[in-house]
Amino acid sequence: MSMTTSTMTGPDTPPADLPPALPEPAREELRLEAVLGALSDPLRLTIVRKLLLEREAYDHTCGWFELDRPKSSLTHHFKALREAGVLRQRQYGLERRSRVRTEDLDARFPGLLDLVAAWEPASSAG
Amino acid sequence: MSMTTSTMTGPDTPPADLPPALPEPAREELRLEAVLGALSDPLRLTIVRKLLLEREAYDHTCGWFELDRPKSSLTHHFKALREAGVLRQRQYGLERRSRVRTEDLDARFPGLLDLVAAWEPASSAG
DNA sequence: GCGGTAGTTCGACTTTATTCGTACCGAGGT
DNA sequence: ACCTCGGTACGAATAAAGTCGAACTACCGC
Numbered sequence: 296m297s298m299t300t301s302t303m304t305g306p307d308t309p310p311a312d313l314p315p316a317l318p319e320p321a322r323e324e325l326r327l328e329a330v331l332g333a334l335s336d337p338l339r340l341t342i343v344r345k346l347l348l349e350r351e352a353y354d355h356t357c358g359w360f361e362l363d364r365p366k367s368s369l370t371h372h373f374k375a376l377r378e379a380g381v382l383r384q385r386q387y388g389l390e391r392r393s394r395v396r397t398e399d400l401d402a403r404f405p406g407l408l409d410l411v412a413a414w415e416p417a418s419s420a421g
Numbered sequence: 422m423s424m425t426t427s428t429m430t431g432p433d434t435p436p437a438d439l440p441p442a443l444p445e446p447a448r449e450e451l452r453l454e455a456v457l458g459a460l461s462d463p464l465r466l467t468i469v470r471k472l473l474l475e476r477e478a479y480d481h482t483c484g485w486f487e488l489d490r491p492k493s494s495l496t497h498h499f500k501a502l503r504e505a506g507v508l509r510q511r512q513y514g515l516e517r518r519s520r521v522r523t524e525d526l527d528a529r530f531p532g533l534l535d536l537v538a539a540w541e542p543a544s545s546a547g
Numbered sequence: 548g549c550g551g552t553a554g555t556t557c558g559a560c561t562t563t564a565t566t567c568g569t570a571c572c573g574a575g576g577t
Numbered sequence: 578a579c580c581t582c583g584g585t586a587c588g589a590a591t592a593a594a595g596t597c598g599a600a601c602t603a604c605c606g607c
Binding site for chain 1: 452453454455457458460461462463466530531532533535536537540543
């Protein structure tokens, strides 16, 4: 899950009037093993699935997810998802909003996001 | 990727005259996050992909893969794949042969194995 | 019985990931 | 000026994975 940071460029879809996206791997650079690694964590699956199911109009801040973790942990997980190429993050003033890179992922790994959308977390009660 | 070993039972397809399969999670117990975690490694992707593409008639020993790693490392990776539910392993006399649990995986995570079959390793040359 | 084969288990080590506190930044409101 | 909000960066502690040597098992052929 290590990244050659030098290959992290902007998004392939140039922003119309949107804030710039943070560094991310280009579509052709997406690595299946990195994407699977990023998705092999329940919290991160929760994030991506919630974005897929409840994507209303637009990107969401990381507070929107109502995840019960300290902020520095959330930064870590969102960054992991972005560096693997699962999420795109844009800086909207002081907020950083995330969306799933559905087009890129569907192009490179068709069917993968359907699995994420269909995922349900393990029941905590035994 | 931890397993409650007590839930590791035999395969759901009873063996006809085959050797018994090693403990593995039942189809209903397969966890997406565990499967993705098991597949988030290039060596393990190589193993599964090779099994998918070159599955001739039957299971394969772990020497068949021609992986340039010490035996104890291979044991480790095959076990990880089996405990995640990706592989089924049977003891044929002194050999342990592996196959992909295609039916179970297609039933639970349709499309996932297609992604593995389509995967190609990163070029080692820059 | 010896050596080869196919693989396990154990234990130690290294590497990588996760968790999270603390300190900090920058914009907006009062 | 100061506080709050939404977030980053650093760093340290801990947990989890990966790597691999060494010793071992079991079976087969000679």
